[in-house]
């Protein structure tokens with residue numbers, strides 16, 4: 001968490017993050033595509049964990065017909081500073097909180113959906129486990145967790161740009177279909193699974209009803 005906060009609180013965070021993201025395949029069209037793969041409904045309460053500068057938050061908000069509530073949580077003040085400026089014009093209520101994804105200050109079974117984009121592959125095992133435990137706790141029965149993250153590369157722009165940095169460490173975890181097994185242990189079952197481009201996949205998990 002400290003390292004992450006430092007990374008995104010430094011030069012790479014905020015406006016620079018958005019610029020780099022846009023140049024490397026994570027522009028508005030990518031986030032619109034991601035939001036289309038997430039089962040968003042007007043009126044729902046949704047968390048965006050590791051929301052960064054709120055690019056996905058805003059794309060998801062656009063699908064809510066002006067009704068609902070989104071809470072974005074991120075460890076980096078610099079990312080959130082940028083996010084605050086971007087969400088000003090949103091028709092949906094968006095609250096931004098600085099904090100860790102390992103502790104979610106919400107009542108049990110109080111949240112309809114959770115989304116997380118480009119965060120899970122970088123979380124250490126203990127943080128990942130805490131985050132999934134907390135997500136499962138706060139989600140309502142049949143609530144969803146929409147995960148957008150790197151997967152096994154195919155031929156295309158995103159894979160060409162990010163492919164080399166994928167090699168090694170935790171970033172290859174999802175190549176062999178690891179995440180469904182990890183989520184299952186927290187009562188979250190895979191419901192839909194689509195590639196958004198040559199590298200990123202949106203997997204929607206639903207909280208088991210029992």
Ligand SMILES: C[S@@+](CC[C@H](N)C(=O)[O-])C[C@H]1O[C@@H](n2cnc3c(N)ncnc32)[C@H](O)[C@@H]1O
Pocket residue numbers: 001004005008021049050051052053054055056073074075076079099100101102116117118119127
């Ligand atoms: C690659 S960025 C993705 C941001 C955003 N989801 C997007 O799609 O643009 C990763 C973000 O996760 C945040 N993050 C990483 N670890 C975190 C943690 N343990 N708790 C909260 N935020 C975290 C970072 O501060 C950073 O903004």
